[in-house]
Amino acid sequence: MSGMQPGGPRTAAAWLLGLILLLMPAFAGDFVLFQIFGWAFILGMIALSLMFLAGYGGMVSLVQMSVAGCAAYMVAIFGDSAITQISLGWPWWITVPLAIAIATLFGTLAGALAVRTQGIYTIMITLAIASAFFYFTRQNYVVFNGFSGFNGVLPPPLFGVDWRQPVPFYYLALFFAALAYFLVLYVSRAPFGLALQGIRDNPRRMEALGFNVVMHRIAAYAFASAIAAVAGVLLVWLNAQVSPGTAGIGPVIDILIIAVVGGLGRPIGPFIGAIIYVLLRTFALDFLVSLGLSGERFQLLIGAGFLVIVFWSPDGVLGLWDRTRERIASRDRQRSPLYRAIRGQTGGPA
């Protein structure tokens, strides 16, 4: 693991990136702020919750998008929307915490079910739960308003700011994305996160050491679900609507693609994946048309790109980046006289 050396080039790059993100509204247009970065931050947060479970806990959960969808629905149901016969119209300071709490509970319960099995079964069960959520919201008209869902869900005008304006929403999404990022980074180094990584690598040994493996795993689901739930609230404000398609099978798989393409090794991976995905999603049409193909073949592009990544670089873009750095580093080492001296003596592997 390459840590962050203080004062190293990585720290400098991180500060620079932070500064660019903070000053973005000064030079980026409304469309880029709202539709590209706002969306990417939200998708990045949901993928981050998957990355936390998969990377640190070894549990690939496909239910995270449904958790976000659940939070989005709860905001629409308890708060205000254009569907006045269902929406209760409660104030935001009740609605938002309640939505996050319910969605977190949903994710935790799904996790409690999923941890009864392991490995590949986790993927299948969470996929089944996610699809049950999708079909249920589509079938149920009493609470979830069926096929059409809810529209006209707007963020509260807090502090006299319209939070759906591009610049305020950009900062809102950036704030929560950064919060989630640093929280995951912190938890991964806290005792809980370390225990979780221990459980990922050897559950039996951790059990023998006295750790409650099942409870740690469920707690990991609860933590990840809270992040996904916050992202879900932001998502419903971004789109101003929520419908079964919000957490359909497609978006559920897309979150997995985002996390995997970005890389499951570090928390920054999902955000890289999200930016790539959103850029592709937004500009693929023009790109495909310029290649002489019809713009409808977007899924083909995403699927083929995903296939290439998982076939040749299973650890995503981050893995590619790490390997490139290593190659450069080893080339530098090969040039150094010390390296040649050692190689000459021991005849180590080529």
Place this chain on the structure above:
Amino acid sequence: MMSAFVRAHPAWSAVIAIALALLLVAVFAHWPPGVVAVLGRKKIFLNALLNGITLGGLYFLVASGFTLIFGLMKNVNLAHGSLYLFGGYIGFEIAEATGWWLLSFVVAFLLVAAIGVVLQTLVFRRIEGQDLRQTLVTIGISIVVADLMLWIWGGDFYQISTPEWLQGPMVLPVISAIKSSGAVVYLKYPLVRIVIFLASVAIGLAMWMALNRTRIGMLIRAGVDDREMLAASGIGVQRVFVLVFAFGAGLAGLAGVVGGTFQSLAPGEDIRFLLASLVVVIVGGMGSIVGAALGALLIGLAEQFGSVYMPTYAVVLTFLIMVLVLAFRPQGLMGRRT
């Protein structure tokens, strides 16, 4: 097997026996008005029952290939639904072009089995033993294939037309109602559905026989239990793998033709049937043919009864079955603990 189960679980056997007896009474007895008031007309109940059973037959065809492949090779093929839909489209094209309904089954089976061979040798063999990568790669494949099929066949609904000799209803020796004049009305049900259901039962039985009574079946069962040991005994395991993968994929293709005749073919059906197979094998137990049959029947019945008796909560019923099974038997009804 049955007597062993009865001895091991007397209470459960009694519950199952009573439930079956009640079902038989419900099917054959004349319903008094009190029952009709609670459950609705008998015809609705009988139709839901038969629809559920025949849908279970279709689910079994799709899921048994999935569970066989997983059980033997631990290969997670999330492109299984794509094989189903592709088989359906191929069947439609063949039936349209030649007018031979039966030929479409043969061609769909062989073609999709060939695709299975390609998948096994080019994809799965390279990433053997890597669960997550197999999942991801097959998800990628299913996305690409889904879009290619959308490109070729478009977003329309296709239905494979039933051949003339199977058209029309069949009168079953089950009383659906007694008119006020005293005339007995017998239940009518589409002949093609019954024939296809019987065929899937026959395929299931043949599979069970092949697995338990033949040499190749013995090899497959040995491979499920201990792959390394089988390979060490000088058996060409890879050949067995290719064979099973081809057969499982072919079954999915065949099921596609069945689905295209029963229901319809459209984009999204691939995912629907992938999910159905997932739920069926989670409920029935991975790698077990009997489990797949049981799970398919349960899920088919749950879907049909759910959509008749509680339309807006039908999915919950299916989901509830899965949750209950996971809570009390995480390895599935017929699965073995690993």
